[in-house]
Amino acid sequence: MxxxxxxxxxxxxxxxxxxxxxxxxxxxxxxxxxxxxxxxxxxxxxxxxxxxxxxxxxxxxxxxxxxxxxxxxxxxxxxxxxxxxxxxxxxxxxxxxxxxxxxxxxxxxxxxxxxxxxxxxxxxxxxxxxxxxxxxxxxxxxxxxxxxxxxxxxxxxxxxxxxxxxxxxxxxxxxxxxxxxxxxxxxxxxxxxxxxxxxxxxxxxxxxxxxxxxxxxxxxxxxxxxxxxxxxxxxxxxxxxxxxxxxxxxRTLFARVRWQSAAAQGLAERLSAHPAVSDVLYPGLPGFPGHGIAARQMTGGYGGMLSIRVKAGAPAAIATAAGVTVWRRATSLGGVESLIEHRASIEGPTSPVPGNLLRLSVGLEAPDDLFEDLDRALNRAAG
Incomplete structure (x- = not known):
């Protein structure tokens, strides 16, 4: 070692x-x-x-x-x-x-x-x-x-x-x-x-x-x-x-990841109460399956990645991704910019990912801007 x-x-x-x-x-x-x-x-x-x-x-x-x-x-x-x-x-x-x-x-x-x-x-x-x-x-x-x-x-x-x-x-x-x-x-x-x-x-x-x-x-x-x-x-x-x-x-790993994890935790908590979201998948939420294990083996946060399931289904999820302006519609994760992606579309017909799922990679933008942008897009997609 x-x-x-x-x-x-x-x-x-x-x-x-x-x-x-x-x-x-x-x-x-x-x-x-x-x-x-x-x-x-x-x-x-x-x-x-x-x-x-x-x-x-x-x-x-x-x-x-x-x-x-x-x-x-x-x-x-x-x-x-x-x-x-x-x-x-x-x-x-x-x-x-x-x-x-x-x-x-x-x-x-x-x-x-x-x-x-x-x-x-x-x-x-x-x-x-x-x-x-x-x-x-x-x-x-x-x-x-x-x-x-x-x-x-x-x-x-x-x-x-x-x-x-x-x-x-x-x-x-x-x-x-x-x-x-x-x-x-x-x-x-x-x-x-x-x-x-x-x-x-x-x-x-x-x-x-x-x-x-x-x-x-x-x-x-x-x-x-x-x-x-x-x-x-x-x-x-x-x-x-x-x-x-x-x-x-x-050289900037710890500064970036700690910020992203804290921002993701806050977004997960706020999105959990959003009327257009049926489920938030994030290990930092106490009700998430596996949270107890994550709390034992993860220190200082739970990462900068989360997913949401849009209550109105796959079309509304796709419309939500189309409606954001701060989040970027792109694949990959872990960069300084926040990304949103409809994974089932990317992975194709054999994907095990639910059609109403959006994957979110939280970057270094202001968390309030990220939430407000997603909130507007979710509300518009819900009609």
């Missing part, structure tokens, strides 16, 4: 106290070089061979994230999907994996499509139900349990510690997609997970200008070596400029 003497806010803001040894610069540089010079004896004493396997620009972001997650090592990928799929591609054909039945839709589609054709046995369950996870596990056959918590876009909460215990008892590893929680609110490795994944496109970068993914491991073992080999061999690496932008975003 990473041992750092300072609190995580200090680690993130100071980029691990980075200071250039030659110039004294406090901002890490960008290294665009794709290759590195050999020593006269043909060795690489400085440890770098080729940028597909390594790049100095990765170092500060990777080390910072390892410190924030209390992990042993971090890999940066070209996207969240590249990071997530690398974990599954490091398994063997025929291996059994347990995944959520409602999760990030692109990974869900890949798992039930390309991954099954490649030979993985994929079983989807409600991972928020520990009994369902226990029933799905096949000791000796299940090699990986993958959970997402809070899970997009219903924001269901999985008990990481409980599922980690079940997975390990069956001889499997636990990987957690913690994109929404971020290390600001949850440290899955401290709760027993083996790997934590982030779509760094979202909160870790936080400015909607980088596509990136990360994996952090609890330990450098054979399984981690296989994942690292997949990254190198498949070439799913992050570019130098993107890695630099990711590090820049990490």
């Amino acid at each position: 990473t041992d750092h003497p300072h609190r995580p806010e200090t680690v993130a803001a100071g980029a691990l106290g980075y200071e250039d040894a030659d110039s004294g610069a406090i901002i890490p540089p960008i290294h665009p070089s794709t290759t590195y010079v050999r020593d006269p004896d043909n060795a690489y004493s400085r440890g770098r061979v080729y940028a597909r396997a390594d790049n100095p620009t990765f170092d500060t972001a990777a080390r910072t994230l390892s410190a924030l997650e209390n992990g042993a090592d971090t890999l940066l990928f070209a996207s969240g999907m590249a990071a997530a799929t690398a974990v599954f591609m490091a398994l063997e054909p025929g291996d059994h994996v347990v995944v959520p039945d409602v999760m990030y839709w692109a990974l869900r589609n890949w798992l039930h499509g390309a991954a099954t054709r490649w030979g993985l046995r994929v079983e989807g369950v409600d991972t928020a139900d520990s009994d369902a996870v226990r029933a799905a596990l096949r000791p000796g056959e299940t090699k990986l349990v993958w959970v997402e918590t809070p899970a997009n876009p219903l924001w269901t909460v999985t008990d990481i510690a409980a599922v980690a215990g079940l997975a390990h008892e069956a001889g499997a590893r636990l990987a957690v997609d913690s994109t929404v929680a971020t290390p600001v609110h949850t440290r899955p490795l401290d709760l027993g997970a083996d790997i934590v994944m982030h779509s760094a496109t979202k909160y870790l970068n936080g400015h909607s200008d980088v596509i990136a993914g990360t994996l952090t491991t609890a330990r450098k073992d054979e399984a981690w070596a296989r994942i690292k080999a997949v990254q190198t061999q498949q070439g799913g690496i992050l570019g130098s400029f993107e890695a630099w932008l990711l590090q820049r975003g990490l």
Whole structure:
């Protein structure tokens, strides 16, 4: 595990106290070089061979994230999907994996499509139900349990510690997609997970200008070596400029996420009383299923994501999204701008998402402006 003497806010803001040894610069540089010079004896004493396997620009972001997650090592990928799929591609054909039945839709589609054709046995369950996870596990056959918590876009909460215990008892590893929680609110490795994944496109970068993914491991073992080999061999690496932008975003992570979480909590409470809203899905609400688990494993807030179900149905939900002016009608989440999206339309006819659901990513705007904008749109759509 990473041992750092300072609190995580200090680690993130100071980029691990980075200071250039030659110039004294406090901002890490960008290294665009794709290759590195050999020593006269043909060795690489400085440890770098080729940028597909390594790049100095990765170092500060990777080390910072390892410190924030209390992990042993971090890999940066070209996207969240590249990071997530690398974990599954490091398994063997025929291996059994347990995944959520409602999760990030692109990974869900890949798992039930390309991954099954490649030979993985994929079983989807409600991972928020520990009994369902226990029933799905096949000791000796299940090699990986993958959970997402809070899970997009219903924001269901999985008990990481409980599922980690079940997975390990069956001889499997636990990987957690913690994109929404971020290390600001949850440290899955401290709760027993083996790997934590982030779509760094979202909160870790936080400015909607980088596509990136990360994996952090609890330990450098054979399984981690296989994942690292997949990254190198498949070439799913992050570019130098993107890695630099990711590090820049990490420096403001705690300030952004804490603001967004507080704003989301307030919006969830106000929208719960709105006459045009039938349900608000947010782990910070006391009546939300899984709130008790979230309160145990999330600290300092419940994240900047929530969903609402519009009482008048799918047409009114779509009309609400069309009627906002402060919120932006766009996909993705975790940026400084607030986004609204009708998920069922995006995910298509096989989506498990209710048709009257709108997903809300809370940005850094004034919370009153966000509520008033949504209030007007909801009232107009309700007629």
